[in-house]
Amino acid sequence: MKISRSFIFLVLRIAVGWHFLYEGLTKLANPEWTAEAYLRGSDGFMSPFFQFLASGKSILTLVDMLNEWGLVLIGAALILGILTRLASLSGITLLMLYYFAYPPFGEQSSAIALTGYYWIIDRNIIEALVLLLIYIFPTSEYSARNIGYLLRGNQARQKKRAEIPESDISRRRMLLKGLATVPFLGGVVYAALARDTAIDPDALTGATVALKRYNLKDLKGSLPKGRLGDIEMSRLVLGCNLMGGGAHSRDLDYVNDLSKYYNTKKKIFETLALCEQAGIDVTNMILRHFTLFNEYKRITGSNMKTVCQLHITAGSKDTFSELRELRDHGATTMYIQGANSDTLVKNGRLDLIEEAIDLIRQQEMPAGVGAHSIEVLIACEKAGIKPDYYYKTMHHDRYWSAHPEEFREEFSVDGKRSNDHNRFHDNMFDLFPDRTVEVISNIEVPVFGFKVLAAGAIPPEEGFRYAFEGGADFICVGMFDWQVVENVNIALDVLHGTLKRERKWYA
Numbered sequence: 366m367k368i369s370r371s372f373i374f375l376v377l378r379i380a381v382g383w384h385f386l387y388e389g390l391t392k393l394a395n396p397e398w399t400a401e402a403y404l405r406g407s408d409g410f411m412s413p414f415f416q417f418l419a420s421g422k423s424i425l426t427l428v429d430m431l432n433e434w435g436l437v438l439i440g441a442a443l444i445l446g447i448l449t450r451l452a453s454l455s456g457i458t459l460l461m462l463y464y465f466a467y468p469p470f471g472e473q474s475s476a477i478a479l480t481g482y483y484w485i486i487d488r489n490i491i492e493a494l495v496l497l498l499i500y501i502f503p504t505s506e507y508s509a510r511n512i513g514y515l516l517r518g519n520q521a522r523q524k525k526r527a528e529i530p531e532s533d534i535s536r537r538r539m540l541l542k543g544l545a546t547v548p549f550l551g552g553v554v555y556a557a558l559a560r561d562t563a564i565d566p567d568a569l570t571g572a573t574v575a576l577k578r579y580n581l582k583d584l585k586g587s588l589p590k591g592r593l594g595d596i597e598m599s600r601l602v603l604g605c606n607l608m609g610g611g612a613h614s615r616d617l618d619y620v621n622d623l624s625k626y627y628n629t630k631k632k633i634f635e636t637l638a639l640c641e642q643a644g645i646d647v648t649n650m651i652l653r654h655f656t657l658f659n660e661y662k663r664i665t666g667s668n669m670k671t672v673c674q675l676h677i678t679a680g681s682k683d684t685f686s687e688l689r690e691l692r693d694h695g696a697t698t699m700y701i702q703g704a705n706s707d708t709l710v711k712n713g714r715l716d717l718i719e720e721a722i723d724l725i726r727q728q729e730m731p732a733g734v735g736a737h738s739i740e741v742l743i744a745c746e747k748a749g750i751k752p753d754y755y756y757k758t759m760h761h762d763r764y765w766s767a768h769p770e771e772f773r774e775e776f777s778v779d780g781k782r783s784n785d786h787n788r789f790h791d792n793m794f795d796l797f798p799d800r801t802v803e804v805i806s807n808i809e810v811p812v813f814g815f816k817v818l819a820a821g822a823i824p825p826e827e828g829f830r831y832a833f834e835g836g837a838d839f840i841c842v843g844m845f846d847w848q849v850v851e852n853v854n855i856a857l858d859v860l861h862g863t864l865k866r867e868r869k870w871y872a
Contacts, residue, residue: 374498375446377495378444379444381443382444382452385439385443386437388436389434389438389439392432392433393434393437400418400419400429402666404418404466404666407466409465411465412466432459439459443456450500453496453497453500454496456492463489464493469484469485469486581643583850583854584853585854585857586861588645589857589860589861594753596697596698598670598839599646600838601644601853602647602672602813602840603648604648604649604841605651605654607628607843609653610625610628612820614791614792614820614821615766615790615820630657633657634665636845637661637669639850646669647697648672649672649673649815650673651673651674652674670697670698672699672733672756672841673699674699674700674702674735675699675702675725676705677718679708685721685724698732699730699732700733700756701718701722701733701734703735703736704778708779710738711738715744715745718734718745719748726753732752733752733754733755733756734752734755734756735757736755736756736757739757739800742757746807753811754812754813755805755808755812755813757812758801759805759835759840760795760798760817760819760823764822768788768793773797774788778793792820792821792822802836805837806836806867806868808871812837812838813837813838813839813840813841814841817832817837818842825851826855826858828840829852829855829856830859833864833866834865836866838870
C-alpha cells in the first residue's frame, strides 16, 4: 500500500503537536511550576543568558508564561493544522533554546542524560528537524481569510464560492478534516489534567525532559529544622544508600541488586527532588556518590546540603586525602565515618580523630565523629576531644532479628560476618541501645541518630520516636521515593506530638 508524503507529514505534525501541547498543559495545571531551577542550572556556553532570565521575578514570570503558553499554542496549532509554518518556526526556536540551555557536547554532554546518553544529536534536535520538514512541506496552511470563509453562513459561502480559487476550497476541506482532530485534542487536555492529580512536571521540565513530581497534598506541614553551627537543616536527613544500593537486608542477598535496579539515575534524581519538595534539605553523602549528586545539583539548581562521611586511611602516605576531595566536591560538613571511627578507637588512634577534626574545621565547616560502637563517644569525651557533633547508630533492639544481648560484642558490627545468627545480623547496628541513650544524655553537642529503623526491621513510627526521645537532634533515614511523604508526616507527628524527651535540644 502506497502512503503519500502528505499523510506521513500529517502524522508527524500531530505527534509533535501532542508532545508540545501535553507539556504545556501539565505546566499550566501546576501553579507551582517554574523554569527557575532549569534556567539557573544551565551548564552550556550560553548559561549566562539563561541565568539572566532567572535573575529577577518579573522577567522569570514572563519567561514562565511564554514557555507555558508557547507550548500550548504551538501544540494546538500543529494538531489542528492552523498556521503550521508559524507554529513550526516557533517550535524550532523553543527547542533550540532548550538545546543550548544544556547542549549535549563539551564537558556537560552527559549532564542531562536522564533517559539515555546523547552527543550533539538529542531529542530536541530530532524534534526540531521534524518541525523544519513540516515548515518546508506543510500538509496545510490556513490564514485568517481561509478560516473566515469557513465560518461564514451558507449564503455568504455560496455567493463567494465563484470568487474563491479552487486551491482555497481545497484548503477549506482540509481544515474541516483538521477540525476532526478536536476530540483528539480534548483527549490531550483531559489526560494532562488527570495526570496532574498524581504526577506533575518538575521545574526541570523542558519540552523533552521531565522528572516526576509527586503529589504533596498529603503533607501535614513544614518539617522542623535545627542548626549545626551556622548551618540550618531539616531534622530528617536522607540516607545515601539510595545512591549505592546497600540495603543491609540480612541474608536476602537479592535485595541489594533489586534496590540498584529500582534506583536508576533518573529515579535517584526524582527522589532527591521529592525530598526537597517535602522539606528534606540535607542528605548523607560519601565520596563516590558526589559526581552523581553534583550532576543533580547542576541540572536542577538544587541547594541541598550534605553531611559527608570521611574515611581516614591510617598508615598510608596521605592519611587525609579524602578530606580534600570532599572539600573540592562542595561538602557542607564532614564527620569521620562510623566504622572508621570504631577501628581507630579500637586501635588506640585517637590522635588521628583529633587531627581530622582540626583539619575539617580549617575548611570552615563543622566537624563530626561517627560511630557504631558507643565506646567511640566514651573515648572521645574521656580524652577531651570535642567534635561539633556525633553521628551515632541509634535504634532499640525489640525486633525479632536482633541477636541475643549475651552474644553481642563491641566493635563487632563491622567485623567479619558470622553464619551464627546468635552473634551477627546485618541489620543490628546499635548493640547496646540503653547504653547509647545513657551516654548521649551527657553529651553537650548535637547528635545525629542513624540506622534508626535497623534496615527496615523497625516501623518508622517506633524508630523515629525512639531516636528523638533518646536524645537525637537529627535522624538520618534511607528511603525510597514512595516513602518520602509518609516519613516526613511521621516525623511531623512525632516532633509535634507528646515527646518524652529528657535531653535538651542541642540543635
